[in-house]
Amino acid sequence: MFKSLFHWxxxxxxxxxxxxxxxxxxxxxxxxxxxxxxxxxVPVPNVMNMKVHDAIKILDDSGLEYEVDSFKYDPKFRxxxxxxxxxxxxxxxxxxxxxxxxxxxxxxxxxxxxxxxDRYKGLAFNQxxxxxxxxxxxxxxxxxxxxxxxxxxxNGSSIKPGTLLPKFSSVDxxxxxxxxxxxxxxxxxxxxxxxxxxxxxxxLFEVGIVDHEDGGKDDSDIVYYQDPSVGSLRxxxxxxxxxxxxxxxxxxxxxxxxxxDMYRPKIDTTLAPIQYNEVPPPxxxxxxxxxxxxxxxTPSTSGATQQPASKPKTNGTTSPASTNTAVKQNTAxxxxxxxxxxxxxxxxVIE
Numbered sequence: 001m002f003k004s005l006f007h008w009x010x011x012x013x014x015x016x017x018x019x020x021x022x023x024x025x026x027x028x029x030x031x032x033x034x035x036x037x038x039x040x041x042v043p044v045p046n047v048m049n050m051k052v053h054d055a056i057k058i059l060d061d062s063g064l065e066y067e068v069d070s071f072k073y074d075p076k077f078r079x080x081x082x083x084x085x086x087x088x089x090x091x092x093x094x095x096x097x098x099x100x101x102x103x104x105x106x107x108x109x110x111x112x113x114x115x116x117x118d119r120y121k122g123l124a125f126n127q128x129x130x131x132x133x134x135x136x137x138x139x140x141x142x143x144x145x146x147x148x149x150x151x152x153x154x155n156g157s158s159i160k161p162g163t164l165l166p167k168f169s170s171v172d173x174x175x176x177x178x179x180x181x182x183x184x185x186x187x188x189x190x191x192x193x194x195x196x197x198x199x200x201x202x203x204l205f206e207v208g209i210v211d212h213e214d215g216g217k218d219d220s221d222i223v224y225y226q227d228p229s230v231g232s233l234r235x236x237x238x239x240x241x242x243x244x245x246x247x248x249x250x251x252x253x254x255x256x257x258x259x260x261d262m263y264r265p266k267i268d269t270t271l272a273p274i275q276y277n278e279v280p281p282p283x284x285x286x287x288x289x290x291x292x293x294x295x296x297x298t299p300s301t302s303g304a305t306q307q308p309a310s311k312p313k314t315n316g317t318t319s320p321a322s323t324n325t326a327v328k329q330n331t332a333x334x335x336x337x338x339x340x341x342x343x344x345x346x347x348x349v350i351e
Contacts, residue, residue: 041092041093041094041095042062042063042064042092042093042094042095043089043090043091043092043093044064044085044087044088044089044090044091044092044093044099045058045059045062045064045089046085046089046090047059047082047085047089047101048082048083048084048085048089049081049082049083050081050082051078051080051081051082052068052080052081052082052101052103053080055082055101056068056101059099063095063096064093064095064096064097064098064099065096065097065098065099066098066099066100066101067098067099067100067101068101068103069100069101069102069103070103070104070105070109071102072105072109073104073105073106073107073108073109073167074104077104078104079104079105079106079107080103080104080105080106081103081104082101082102082103083102083103083104084101084102085099085100085101085102086099086100086102087099107166108132108166108167108168109166109167110164110165110166110167111131111132111133111164111165111166111167112131112161112162112163112164113128113131113133113152113159113160113161113162113163113164113165113171114127114128114130114131114161115161115162116128116149116152116161116173117149117150117151117152117161118145118148118149118150119148119149120147120148120149121138121147121148121149121173121175124149124173128171132167132168133165133167133168133169133170133171134168134169134170134171135170135171135172135173136170136171136172136173137172137173138172138173138175139153139172139173139174139175140174140175140176140177141174141175141176141177142176142177142178142179142180142204142236143176143177143178143179143204143236144176144178144179144204144206144236144237145176146176146177146178146179147175147176148175148176149173149174149175150174150175150176151173151174152171152172152173152174153171153172153173153174154169154171154172159171179204179235179236179237180204180235180236181235181236182233182234182235183203183204183205183233183234183235183236184231184232184233185205185226185228185229185230185231185232185233185234185240186199186200186203186230187230187231188200188223188226188230188240188242189223189224189225189226189230189249190222190223190224190248190249191222191223192219192220192221192222192223192244193210193218193219193220193221193223193242193244194219194220196223196226196242197219200240203236204236204237205234205236205237205238205239205240206237206238206239206240207239207240207242208239208240208241208242209239209241209242210241210242210244211241211242211243211244212244212245213243213244213245213246213247213252213255214245214246218246221244221245221246222244222245222246222247222248222249223242223243223244223249224243224244224245224247224248224249224252224255224256225242225243225249225252225255225256225259226240226241226242226243227240227241227259227263228240229264243255243259
């Protein structure tokens with residue numbers, strides 16, 4: 001087996017394979033040198049602090065490519081001034097190599113305005129600061145959304161979220177100051193539903209129920225009834241209900257009367273008002289007399305019994321006068337045990 005490995009034919013095949021492999025490697029490197037321009041190098045020209053147009057012309061003359069990168073604005077330098085070069089000036093690069101030029105832009109890069117509509121003003125200020133925008137004036141406008149952002153104003157014009165503005169630009173914010181109190185309800189009877197909705201929105205009220213007589217949703221119907229009534233005082237943000245029909249309000253008097261009975265019932269004012277009169281306190285003459293019990297000079301002892309008064313001696317018959325006197329004395333005794341009456345509370349008479 002080992003003798004067959006060292007046969008001259010086997011060794012010849014190995015040598016031929018090695019020569020073929022070496023030739024293939026040599027040809028590969030030669031092709032790479034030709035394809036990559038090996039040894040053909042040029043120095044990077046110094047284009048620092050030049051205008052970008054002049055720097056591009058010099059790179060073209062040197063056979064080099066270029067890429068312009070406006071990375072950030074620096075107000076210390078002129079617009080379109082080359083601030084950095086990569087690879088650095090003087091470095092040897094092959095012809096056709098792309099050189100990156102860091103250029104100062106004309107102004108700050110533009111940023112998108114965040115969506116802060118209907119947001120609380122504190123959150124809106126933070127979002128604008130995070131994207132690089134400044135808050136200018138804050139204008140307050142009556143609205144039911146207190147302290148919420150209603151509009152964004154830039155240079156006197158309203159802008160929408162997503163608009164691109166230069167970084168560090170100032171924007172003004174229109175903020176709701178809350179609803180007004182006791183605002184008069186506008187007259188909507190005789191107008192179309194479409195016109196009434198616009199008037200309600202302009203007065204900062206809300207559209208409530210819209211009842212069409214035919215059950216449709218045609219905004220060209222004429223309003224013949226509204227609640228609250230015309231001239232009523234309400235706070236902004238309250239709802240206004242509408243009743244509309246294709247007929248005129250004069251033709252809807254029967255329906256209007258029914259709605260009046262439902263939403264504006266009449267109060268009978270012919271009844272006399274209820275009066276409350278206070279009864280004055282009783283005077284000294286009107287107060288009940290207080291009877292004081294008699295004071296006995298001889299103190300009574302416990303267990304002792306009071307001896308009855310001696311009766312006059314009679315011959316066995318009792319006179320009427322003496323009988324009446326005894327009755328009077330017996331009836332007068334209970335009066336001495338009455339207590340003092342308290343004054344009665346004041347009475348209120350309702351007529």
